[in-house]
Amino acid sequence: MGDPITFETHPSRYHHWRLTVAGDVATLVMKVDADHPHRPGYELKLNSYDLSVDIELADAIQRLRFEHPEVRAVVVTADLDRVFCSGANIYMLGSSNHSFKVNFCKFTNETRLYLEDASAESGLRFLAACRGTTAGGGYELALACDEILLVDDGSSAVSFPETPLLAVLPGTGGLTRLVDKRKVRRDRADVFCTVAEGIKGKRAKDWNLVDGVVSRTKWEATVAERAKALAAEVANVPHGPAVELTSIAPYRHVELTLDPTGRIADLTISAPDAPPPAELHAEGAELWSLRAFRELDDALLRLRFDHPTVGVVRLRTRGDAAQVLAHDEALAKATTGFAREVRLLQRRVLKRLDNTARSLFAVADAPGSCFAGVLLEVALAADRFYMLIDGSEQITVRTSVANAGFMKTGSGLSRLESRFYGTPDQVARVLARGAEGPIASEEAEELGLATVAADDIDFEDELRIAVEERASLSPDALTGMEASLRWVGPETLETKIFGRLSAWQNWIFTRPNATGEHGALTLYGRPERPNFHWTRT
């Protein structure tokens, strides 16, 4: 894919969005610059989007949470007369390889879920104000908002034209949100998803595809009024103080090194080297709990997009476990909106880790290892956890308040609850034991925290062989296997999107009917008609 992708941006450098804040209402205006795609080869016409558009959207939501805590409602709208958003750019999709397509959709899904997370957890309501065509991913973005207004001008419609026009799915959460979130009757959803031109006006409202249809003359006033009303309905959660999200380049707490031949990455996270300040916001975005996780987030995205052939990630930690625990405690005790946002960001980054389709092996193989508190979550997110048994029991894990429930996975369970699914006693046992102090490797294995604990005669060979074996297996089978094992127990909108909808979309993306020489996605915009294989599966 050429140069590494930059995931850091800033409103002053946005090409595709304009973010303005007025009192407790912000406005995010989509006005995609057709000439600034994420890579050359296609134009972003008609407010269609690609990765660069979504990176800016993710950045804007993050900044609203940290830099504009006074905001209570966000109007998501567009600056074109006849188009709100026409969805993901088809030429971009058609010219992308499978891995990129899947990772693009995953990032887009994560960004959509961030709107819903901000609404559920931070009292930030989103109003989709849709004038003109609201199609495909554009409607999926609207579905992620709390309320959808559609202009009633005789032509503006919401639509999912993917199945009839492209032979793929509305794959960034749309199908799931239609029936599960908005409770659109499933037979109507079936009709809606096959009508390429979409549904407009009163019918869109009757079917609950939108929350309101508004005439052109009343549009501006109604949008402003609904935004104010949404802002007012928010419960009184603490907000601020504002903290500017300064650049994380170069990383200070995260190190990512690559072995391209072995297809292995080493990702090491360092603990803070000092206690947290008395006022957590005093250090701004340099606060370890915030900066280290922003760096981890960026490293995970680089892994996904820039290093697609890396199969195994060895996750390590180093530093002073006591400092990690001190930061966890300070965050949990603090009552500011800022502290809440830092914890929520950590939770989102850990979910990004859960949702990264690489084999994750956590490794504690040196006395400086510190899988403690929120960093223990990293080990619990891994597929396996290898611990060296050292004679002096310097290698340990430690628990903190961060392991006690707040850092939920997509399923709604904590990582300890996922680890010990069906045996809640074991969760309680680990937390009780952790409260007494460090747990050395052998005991960590007995408690079920370590997958493998071995002494120094065996450890290195055992880990090396496991990593080499893992890296030799089929990447596809591992992706499916890990996706089936990582989310045990209950399902949520989130796990349904990543587990079910995305799995179907991945399959459909590989089918000749979509991406073959005569597939609908391949031929989009050309005069030829697609040529389908009719066998049903």
Next chain:
Amino acid sequence: MGDPITFETHPSRYHHWRLTVAGDVATLVMKVDADHPHRPGYELKLNSYDLSVDIELADAIQRLRFEHPEVRAVVVTADLDRVFCSGANIYMLGSSNHSFKVNFCKFTNETRLYLEDASAESGLRFLAACRGTTAGGGYELALACDEILLVDDGSSAVSFPETPLLAVLPGTGGLTRLVDKRKVRRDRADVFCTVAEGIKGKRAKDWNLVDGVVSRTKWEATVAERAKALAAEVANVPHGPAVELTSIAPYRHVELTLDPTGRIADLTISAPDAPPPAELHAEGAELWSLRAFRELDDALLRLRFDHPTVGVVRLRTRGDAAQVLAHDEALAKATTGFAREVRLLQRRVLKRLDNTARSLFAVADAPGSCFAGVLLEVALAADRFYMLIDGSEQITVRTSVANAGFMKTGSGLSRLESRFYGTPDQVARVLARGAEGPIASEEAEELGLATVAADDIDFEDELRIAVEERASLSPDALTGMEASLRWVGPETLETKIFGRLSAWQNWIFTRPNATGEHGALTLYGRPERPNFHWTRT
């Protein structure tokens, strides 16, 4: 695939299983006849299985429920010394097209779930008695049982070698059952799924992969004792009277006609032409409630396997709605085990309909239409329901006890609850209105039961165009779309298996790493090593 597949069989004609009954314990012995595969081209060595083996297994479970109601425990075992079951036959998989592979896995999954359904609903416990290799689908079969015993002979192991050896998943429920049903710790499950030789002895027990490991000398006695104990633990559910499942050929109540050019099927179910007998078992397997649904089941399997290019199924009903309601009422009131089994069979067949990857359009277009009670479930299972508004309001739907909760979908919701997900009031309204009498088309549309109600000026054209349009869309996109819309709301082991695990497996089956020229599944048993593309998605 050559000749139509026969789904009807009988223990006297089994090639691969031996069913014996002694008191309240039955034994199902797997002894696959290598020379009787479902189609020529491979040998069923080492108790590997194909569709023909699973058809017999499904038949055996069905017959146990109806013909041997005295049975309380079933020992599932094998008659080879070193192999319990080595899983699905790899040469069969490698030489099957994608559609067949997917439908084979689906049928196998349904059969596995039938064991669990019999255990949950009919007081029939299953004991997997595994001597020797218990690999892949063999272990998946064991996982579907209530208890697993493994012989402790130093070599017998349970294993999931699919990922390391074949680059595919243990796709007939195995991954889901490991972590969700048996609560195997997910990091251990990860290890287990990559160790081709599997895990044996004490470790298999410690990890909860099996319930007991038993020495060779104590094997026979322990199996007998555990079977007796399982039989004894069953709650006192009513059983019998026994009814023999006689042949359903030729169909009496179901008609399946095909338009191969249009890729459309018409499936019509007829109502009973007489009231139910005072004693429901008096008619044996000829009882309409039983026979009509066995025929429907068979027709659905024929559609799946023998007519893979049919994209749209028009579902119709005809006959006397009052007779359907009378049969539904009689079944619900009866307290016999037989009546319970008939209702459970109806429920399983309706789930088979939900789970059939074809576009289902229910059509009520003639006064003789009778979408009533359990046949209304057929309309509610459909993706859409078209009703003709006739001047004399002869076309109606009717509700019965069959719509009130018993006929659950895989998600655990009734079809009305799925239809009106999130608005339980509407379920109550429909049931209350239905109790008052027939509901004509226009009102059915207002109540949300009909997707489209149209008068005879528009009806025929509207339906024709909808069917033609549907049949013109990509089969793959429709499969993914329907799978995403049909199961709204809660997830269960069952929907996770069909929605998540199967979707990943479908994708993996299409990947070059599995089924390409140099893929692991293709090259299995040959000297060449597979050649993987390393990109992760």
